[in-house]
Amino acid sequence: MKDSLVLLGRVPAHPDSRCWFLAWNPAGTLLASCGGDRRIRIWGTEGDSWICKSVLSEGHQRTVRKVAWSPCGNYLASASFDATTCIWKKNQDDFECVTTLEGHENEVKSVAWAPSGNLLATCSRDKSVWVWEGASRSLQVDWEPPDTPLRVRDRVGSWVPFFFSPTVDEEDEYECVSVLNSHTQDVKHVVWHPSQELLASASYDDTVKLYREEEDDWVCCATLEGHESTVWSLAFDPSGQRLASCSDDRTVRIWRQYLPDNEQGVACSGSDPSWKCICTLSGFHSRTIYDIAWCQLTGALATACGDDAIRVFQEDPNSDPQQPTFSLTAHLHQAHSQDVNCVAWNPKEPGLLASCSDDGEVAFWKYQRPEGL
């Protein structure tokens, strides 16, 4: 087990500060990190080492808590304690803040892009979860005689005055589609289902909630209870049928989705699926578990813990889908010198894991499933 997680390198990503979160771009070539120094850094490989390719420093006035890449890889969203979310557009090695999402009352804790690429979700200490939709200004131009203003149809079909400029820029605008007030406390994390437009959120109120669209609004369609303390993070498995949650109660829970009329006889209300806790991993972590990541390539489950360690779990080969068992396949003590805040699997290279910590560092690891486990 000792050799199953090997250190490849470390970088002092956010010196004299904490590194809060990491996100690999969809191509797996870049890693974005963000921290208490209000900056976002973009890391790429040069030979065997990782170097900082860009620093995004003018975006936020306070800690940047999370970053997320759009499914196309051209945009990066950053959620900050300054109550805003910035959307950055990538232009080779440069990033430009194209728009700022405002509206949350206080610290934004998380941001996530939907697989379709057009929807974003944010959540905050104000207990709400917001769903945003991107809208680019359409280029259908209507030319009228000179003494009346030029009009342009915007995305929702309204005519708006348009002041003609030589370079017609496409403007990225995001509008709020829904404000969800289901949680009763600070919402820590939001994550989208890998293929459906289903949103999950984790909160200080000890629950996980799921949301979906219904007519012209979003509604909470399920509440997952079971954790005994703050739920810090969530991760869907590659198929989207299972959801892993990690908590201050030092357990990881695996939840499974049961559709109406399922074979196992799990009751559903109406047409909404039910979610049941099918596995609890307890006794492995000695402190709060701050993050969990489910590798979309190998199915390995990594956790970031307040005891400075990184652990990896894998489902046992003959595990019953309704009552799966997971084994601890890696346990690296002192992965960092302080709390590990985030773990992130590279989406293209199996076994490549990045982690970051309150010590301000980012570490890269190679994971290999041990023989016989």
Add this chain to the structure above:
Amino acid sequence: MASPFSGALQLTDLDDFIGPSQECIKPVKVEKRPGSGVAKIRIEDDGSYFQVNQDGGTRRLEKAKVSLNDCLACSGCITSAETVLITQQSHEELKKVLDANKMAAPSQQRLVVVSVSPQSRASLAARFQLNPTDTARKLTSFFKKIGVHFVFDTAFSRHFSLLESQREFVRRFRGQADCRQALPLLASACPGWICYAEKTHGSFILPYISTARSPQQVMGSLVKDFFAQQQRLTPDKIYHVTVMPCYDKKLEASRPDFFNQEHQTRDVDCVLTTGEVFRLLEEEDVSLPDLEPAPLDSLCSGASAEEPTSHRGGGSGGYLEHVFRHAARELFGIHVAEVTYKPLRNKDFQEVTLEKEGQVLLHFAMAYGFRNIQNLVQRLKRGHCPYHYVEVMACPSGCLNGGGQLQAPDRPSRELLQHVERLYGMVRAEMPEDAPGVQELYTHWLQGTDSECAGRLLHTQYHAVEKANTGLGIRW
């Protein structure tokens, strides 16, 4: 417990509107015993406190208690603003006033006036399976039975609110060249929206908001100024209750701008939600349908009191429709028969245009619900707002769906709302310009349509609210 206030108000911090005071002013009654000497206090193993006298005798000490009622005397450090509002303005309070009236000498009695909103009436009508006219008459009967003296309809005060809004729009539209913040004009009848705007967007957004008072507060002026004069009473001798579809109206009634300093009285003393009136009926053990209908009261003798009246343009007052049709006529000489709404992103965000020969003359919208208010304000901030007027309401589906309306657990809420909308729409609509009594009041009570009086009694101001920085404000 889930907050009953609108979504917009829930996301702001009510405590910033009603600041809790830092010092508890409850005087603690101490029984002073004769004799000097210092008593000692001993703490027992079970945590109870005993006073040990000099002679060795002991007395168990009682815990000091500060009850909710004590806290209502000041704005309360223990209670939150929400609890203060809801408890100070409740049907219990109304009952207390009515009971006090029964005991008091004639010179000490207060004239009790209740003003019912058309939306609350529609909600009650749906619940009791009555038509709006019968509901109005039976409600009048009920209130008078428990000691209320007059029962009015806020549709009457709404005439003034709509007229002032119409005039204000035309004025601002014409004055666009001189003032960059003339348009869009944003409706001001919804306190959930107003308080959110004052708190979150402050001095940026306030110049765009209409200064016309809401129907509730125009009624406040009518009852405590016009009606008081008619009855030869000072305003503090009248206890004015309104029945409203939401809790946010309680916050509106308690605004300092609606407090009469001279007579130390509020324009509206107590706001009851539809639900609270329903509870009152239950507590008084009265079945509304079984009551004998009473004749309807009216604020001016000229008005017909046979049946209630209303306004066209939806269940939130009809601001968009009235301002639109008036502006079309006044500014462009166009008569609009039917207003056509075009839904946009969702059913709570719709727009209306006036076009002539392919040109857009007027572009109005209605934006209900917090998410649409968000988008409107963000667009405004970026300079992308194409509208001249927006009817803004904090509740999705508008006032008929307010947080204080009656629920029916055995009916799907959408079906109930449609029923309430139908009942609301059954009431005959009147044009404010033609409504009996309105012009007379402008002439005799207000001394003209653009007079100083009209400005003072039919308009109001807004104030950007600073976030309270006291330690008590921190919510962990």
